[in-house]
Amino acid sequence: MAWCGWVQRRYLVSFLSFLGLCLSFGLRSALSVTFTDVVKTNGTEGSHSDALNSTCPAEDNFTLPWSTDEVGWVFTAYGIGYIITQLPGGVLAAALPAHRVFCAATVISFALFATIPTMMKIDWRLVVVIRLLQGLSEGVQIPAQQGIWKEWAPEHEKNKLSLVALSGAYCGPAIAMLLTGFVNCHLGWEWIFYIYSIAGGIWGILWVLIVFKSPYKALHRLGQKERELFEEERRKKHADLFTSVQSAAPQEAVRAIPFKAILTSFPVWAVFVAGTTRSWVLLLVTNYFSQYLENVYNPNIIEVGYLSSLPFFVTTATVCLGAMIADTCLKRRVVSRTVARKLFNCVGFGVEASILCLVGFMTWYFPSKVAAVTLIGISCGASGFAASGYQANPLDLARDYASILMGISKLGGIGGMIMPKVVGALTSKGDAFGWACVFWVTAGLEMAGVVFYAIFASGKQQSWSNYRDARELEDDSARLSARYQHSVGGGRAYGAPNLGVSRRTIDESYVDDEERPLLWYASNREEHEFTDSMTLY
Template sequence: MEPYVSDEEGDEQEKPLLHRDKDIHVQRAPACCSARYGLALLSSFGFFVVYSLRVNLSVAMVDMLNNTNHHSTNSSSVCPAHSDPPRPKRNHTASVYDWDSETQGWILGSFFYGYILTQIPGGYLAGRLGPKWLLGFGVLGTVLFTMLTPAAADWGAGYLIAVRVLEGVGEGVTFPAMYTMWAAWAPPMERSRLLTISYIGAQLGTVIALPLSGEICFYLDWTYVFYLFGAVGLLWFVLWALLVSNSPNDHPRISEQERLYINSSLKNELSTSTDHIPWRSIVTSVPLLAIVVAHFSYNWTFYTLLTLLPTYMKDVLGFSIKENGFLSAFPYIGCAMLAVLSGQLADYLRETRHCDTVKVRKAFSLVGMVGPAIFLVAAGYTGCNYTLALTFLTISSSLGGVCASGFNINHLDIAPSFAGILLGITNTFATIPGMVGPVIARSLTANNTMEEWQTVFYIAAAINLFGAIIYTALGQGSVQPWAVKTTFNHGD
């Protein structure tokens, strides 16, 4: 299928978006105190919640295990252990469990078995029912099941796996629903800025949840990790329900200037009717295939580190539960910073016509996928040089943040009317690494040797490089013809 180049895209190098149409001159609405940036901040808070709920088990798991019975989870490590300064601990009454490495892998990966089920339905339902309540109730369900985690763990590993699957079902609708929301709210030349602000919450959730979970485990016990983060999720749901609207036209407090600015900037990019979904064109779209491969490849590395970095820090590098949380968060601090900076740079390059959209998306994806692959492999050869290992892991994850302005936003470039459905499709495939990655990695690292972890890092790096090559070859930056048609052939 040949890419469709809209009139706006064709003029991309000649005049800025807001002045392409000679008949309409729309003044840009200020960002300060605007409804669209308010939505970005509140959605960022929402992704903070869902990612903190997603990763806190990775840290709590270290404290949930009976360390006296399993050599693979005891205090010994490949490198000399680091000891904390002695500090008084409160009485810990939480249960501990005799789970082997394989069981741990299934527990850590079980979330994604539910998560994958609601990706495509989430994109479809967001378009039909509206994204606000779909996303809100999806997160609320995740919060409630998270708060059941301690009880489920006491009942048995099988019950804990079931609860984690149900958490994934609730959280699976969040990204497709948010993309559907941004299709109606994000002016094309502000997409990178708004979406990176929105999704920085995911990185901040990781950054804060990892060390804070370690502190909670140290001073209280691991059960409070799930209760306290769950309470934060309940607060977010109340704010979301009161302050958010599905579109600018529904928002009771938006200024008329901002409403006109958003609607006018999107008028030539959205289909006049989304009652008919061109499924055949969507599933045969080569640009979408490129995003699928890139998203799958990137997530293999991301989920490997997200779920297993605390284990690596403890069993190989010898850091305690409290140190573990802080040090495991370092890579995501850099990722969050580069995600925001890359969003500003990407929109600047597009708006000033230094680079067209497809070049920006490909360049940022290359940096955000090849760079992490190189430094991830390098981290496996640092031995017990803790500083160098942490530096390489931090650089690897930080460079990955550049992808936030690469393939990650490309759904809105090629088909804004169906962005939620496209994200659902790509995220379905991109969830597979979260399902199988931890299981494979734990199977390969049964003895927690340096060589075993090097193999895990090599696999992740190779998959990342493959995705970067495919996306560079096949990615597109323009609205596809099936995304703007108002009439469709039968069966399309």
């Protein structure tokens, strides 16, 4: 598209990925803040409701007298659905175009979100069903993102592009908390559901128009500089030249996945453990920070939205900053890739765990709203640097299976099923000590994850990471050579004398952009040595 020629396409893909995750993850926080306003459990309606009606022009006396267990099931249902589709989502993103998987999952979630206000008025069980379906849909998003960046990220930019996109998962809750507090106060609690659903529909249209499976599917749409970049990127890595052929035979790619090697790899388990502890902390801050503020400090709905959003804005900034610092260190070879991943992950999560432990003591002994928000903001900011550790790690270990590895790591979101019960049990009285225990448990789990990652993590590409070996690649190149020779006729093709295809007579529309590297490989395979390892550091 000529209108976006001044912006390199991979940056547009990163921005739209950021926006999609920003909106999608915002749905969770929007629902959480709305529940703080509308759902009154265990007789909590009094003071908070009065504070709300005294400050908001759009007074709405609608309340839902749901029990703590019923509210817990709403959040638990989402966690169950989210876990179920993590690994299948990774496999799906490896077998099908990842950009389509991501788009479909995101748009479906927005459509379901629009039905929640109606379901809330009918029965809480219907809300549980909708949240379960949303979890099933959104569970494939992060694994699909890894599949997208397998195609769209040059080696020296994969950390930056993927993490800028994933930072939308942190920015989304911040924007949602601010927006939800304002919308609920001035327009009414139902409007936030419709605003997000409409925004999601617009995003889906933009994604379909702009994003393709890979840059090699849209070479004519790229600028000259970006086209040369991706062509050079292909030539530098012979193994990576051919992984995109899996689109021609997706079933073969799925059969070739070495699940045994993946599941017995300690570096993969290190990513899983880090993802597990991260999911626990993120769900705590996303779903329960507003409830913590209400129980301990009793602010009004606008204050809840404002205060709850601050940690996420800080995290968004540090995720992007950490990605740029990590890419710079790796590009200049300041540290090895393994050291970089361990350093960013352990420092980020280690600092966060220490501060959360301090917040627990502060909540119990000397509660301070300003101090609590400040400390949690700092802890979340520190955790943003850890994204350059475990979240970027799957692309290091196995670029072809990055979506599957991320799906495995997100299985750690099983904490989303357990957390509502744990938090509900510890905070059943709504007192400060119960919330202090929540922070202590969280800090302990996160610190255990830091130790495990420090011991077992790796930044090296694993020996099982290529789903095709040299013989399979040669078979593919021979097959394609024969096809072109049969279809076109004699001559030379792209510098490949043995193919007998004329550069002038070949039909350009017939040659798939993703298969051209195989032609190049067919003519040069004797001059180049295939290697299983592409580790740069």
